[in-house]
Amino acid sequence: MAAPESGDGNNGAARMVTLISSDNTRFEVEAAAASLSQTLQLTILDGGGGGGDGIPLPNVDSATLSKVLEYCIKHAPAAANGGAPNATAVDRAELERFDNEFVNIDQSVLYSLIMAAHNLEIEGLQSLVAKKVADMIKGKSPMEIRRTLGFPDPTPEEQAEMNAHMLEYGWAYE
Amino acid sequence: MMTKSFSPSGCGFKLPTELTYEILLRLPIKSLGVSLCVCKEWQHLISSQKFITEHSSRSKPLLISSFMEAELKDNDMDCYLSLIDMESGSILINAIKYVKDIHVRCSCSNLVCVSGYGTGVQVINIVTRETIVDLTSDDIYDQILPDGSLLVDAQVTDPFMPRHFGFGRRENTNPVWRKKGCPSLHICSCASCMAYIDGVLYFLPNHKTSNAVASDTVLPFDLEDEEWKNVIRGPLSMYRQLDGTSSISLATLNGSLSLVDLVTHGDDQRPAADPHADIWVLADVDSGIWVKGYTIRLASLLCNMQVVNILIDGRIAFVNGERSILWLYDPKTGACKEVLDLTNYYAGGISIYTGSLLSSANYRSQLD
Numbered sequence: 001m002a003a004p005e006s007g008d009g010n011n012g013a014a015r016m017v018t019l020i021s022s023d024n025t026r027f028e029v030e031a032a033a034a035s036l037s038q039t040l041q042l043t044i045l046d047g048g049g050g051g052g053d054g055i056p057l058p059n060v061d062s063a064t065l066s067k068v069l070e071y072c073i074k075h076a077p078a079a080a081n082g083g084a085p086n087a088t089a090v091d092r093a094e095l096e097r098f099d100n101e102f103v104n105i106d107q108s109v110l111y112s113l114i115m116a117a118h119n120l121e122i123e124g125l126q127s128l129v130a131k132k133v134a135d136m137i138k139g140k141s142p143m144e145i146r147r148t149l150g151f152p153d154p155t156p157e158e159q160a161e162m163n164a165h166m167l168e169y170g171w172a173y174e
Numbered sequence: 175m176m177t178k179s180f181s182p183s184g185c186g187f188k189l190p191t192e193l194t195y196e197i198l199l200r201l202p203i204k205s206l207g208v209s210l211c212v213c214k215e216w217q218h219l220i221s222s223q224k225f226i227t228e229h230s231s232r233s234k235p236l237l238i239s240s241f242m243e244a245e246l247k248d249n250d251m252d253c254y255l256s257l258i259d260m261e262s263g264s265i266l267i268n269a270i271k272y273v274k275d276i277h278v279r280c281s282c283s284n285l286v287c288v289s290g291y292g293t294g295v296q297v298i299n300i301v302t303r304e305t306i307v308d309l310t311s312d313d314i315y316d317q318i319l320p321d322g323s324l325l326v327d328a329q330v331t332d333p334f335m336p337r338h339f340g341f342g343r344r345e346n347t348n349p350v351w352r353k354k355g356c357p358s359l360h361i362c363s364c365a366s367c368m369a370y371i372d373g374v375l376y377f378l379p380n381h382k383t384s385n386a387v388a389s390d391t392v393l394p395f396d397l398e399d400e401e402w403k404n405v406i407r408g409p410l411s412m413y414r415q416l417d418g419t420s421s422i423s424l425a426t427l428n429g430s431l432s433l434v435d436l437v438t439h440g441d442d443q444r445p446a447a448d449p450h451a452d453i454w455v456l457a458d459v460d461s462g463i464w465v466k467g468y469t470i471r472l473a474s475l476l477c478n479m480q481v482v483n484i485l486i487d488g489r490i491a492f493v494n495g496e497r498s499i500l501w502l503y504d505p506k507t508g509a510c511k512e513v514l515d516l517t518n519y520y521a522g523g524i525s526i527y528t529g530s531l532l533s534s535a536n537y538r539s540q541l542d
Contacts, residue, residue: 126196130196130197131200137201137205138201139205140208145208146213151212154213158213165217168534171207171266174267
């Protein structure tokens with residue numbers, strides 16, 4: 001298979017880059033995987049992150065970064081094929097299984113992932129975590145949604161406003 | 175260092191607004207109705223026009239239809255006017271229950287016009303369930319115009335021979351109803367033989383009763399003066415013989431009147447295997463000059479289907495009459511797919527909901 005001419009270091013021996021988490025842990029990873037991040041892609045295209053330099057990520061701690069990289073490494077081959085139009089059904093099913101498993105995590109980890117995916121602009125991961133949170137909201141009442149997401153209990157005024165809205169949007173509760 | 179839990183205080187998840195937005199975009203319409211009540215910030219996000227537009231472009235449209243519950247079909251004639259979520263294939267709102275079957279004739283935003291034997295004609299706000307118009311006559315409404323006016327065939331003793339047409343404008347809460355005699359020609363007032371542009375209604379003659387006039391003749395009626403204007407000669411009869419089987423309809427294209435000539439059975443110039451539609455645009459109303467604007471090739475699959483509506487993103491909704499299957503056709507990609515099997519729902523009539531269920535304006539305006 002011909003490597004796409006994207007210049008992201010996907011040809012020949014895989015080019016490696018180093019990422020440094022906020023707590024100073026160094027992660028060495030293939031440039032192709034790290035390039036799933038729009039934020040990192042530019043730096044990597046400019047030749048950054050190689051050798052002893054490393055790219056510092058002051059907003060992402062090591063636990064979160066290792067989780068993010070797990071996602072990137074898994075998704076990099078499909079992304080290199082331009083969204084994998086020629087991927088087999090088996091490959092796609094395997095990615096889907098991985099994704100489902102991947103977001104089956106503690107809420108605090110999920111929250112860190114949402115922020116990291118956002119900061120690093122990893123489109124697929126942003127979409128995956130947003131979908132996960134949406135699934136947590138689905139089928140719940142306003143009060144249950146607030147509790148699920150750790151909102152404080154409403155003040156009496158807020159409660160009154162919620163009740164008024166629930167009457168107005170009665171169709172959503174049938 | 176990052177906070178490692180969802181927001182411990184205040185509304186908003188402690189997530190940037192754009193992330194909350196992304197999450198809410200992925201909710202089905204029903205969950206959004208619930209989420210509106212979660213907190214102020216969510217309500218503002220969800221009921222913003224930007225969100226409503228983006229959400230509806232990502233999801234399948236909502237459908238208005240009347241349906242009978244499958245298990246009731248054999249015994250009773252209980253019939254519901256309902257809003258159906260095609261995303262889940264389930265009923266979102268059962269707005270009104272009728273003891274006889276009703277037919278959805280047309281809709282515009284939240285207003286739906288239904289008719290039925292013994293029920294008469296009603297215009298209902300499907301969200302607030304308010305009955306706007308209730309006439310227990312045989313009058314049949316054909317169209318709700320974008321400005322909220324209603325059109326009606328009046329005194330239809332024989333459905334194929336409308337002798338009058340009437341129209342009503344809903345100003346404040348009092349609709350002003352008018353009846354107007356037809357000119358010497360009989361007009362056809364089905365939705366596809368009529369177009370509304372800048373206060374003027376354009377009709378085609380009734381094919382079945384107006385043999386004396388070419389079927390592409392256009393009859394304009396000025397709603398301001400309430401008068402019939404001079405007929406406009408159609409573009410087709412100038413160069414070919416038209417018979418009763420010609421499939422001609424009127425439409426609005428970029429604010430101009432257009433006449434659509436659907437050729438599905440083949441003619442001298444083109445073989446039947448090449449179904450197409452010629453669209454003529456009335457370039458100048460006063461001199462009656464038509465310009466052939468476009469020729470659109472059609473997938474032969476679409477020729478026997480009934481058009482339900484054209485969606486905001488340009489996709490066209492069709493119903494296959496025999497099996498009551500709703501299809502969506504995307505002219506940009508040529509893709510055509512089945513979206514919903516209506517067999518278990520369908521009682522009669524179907525319309526695409528064009529209102530925005532999430533807009534708070536829906537509710538406030540009705541209270542005035």
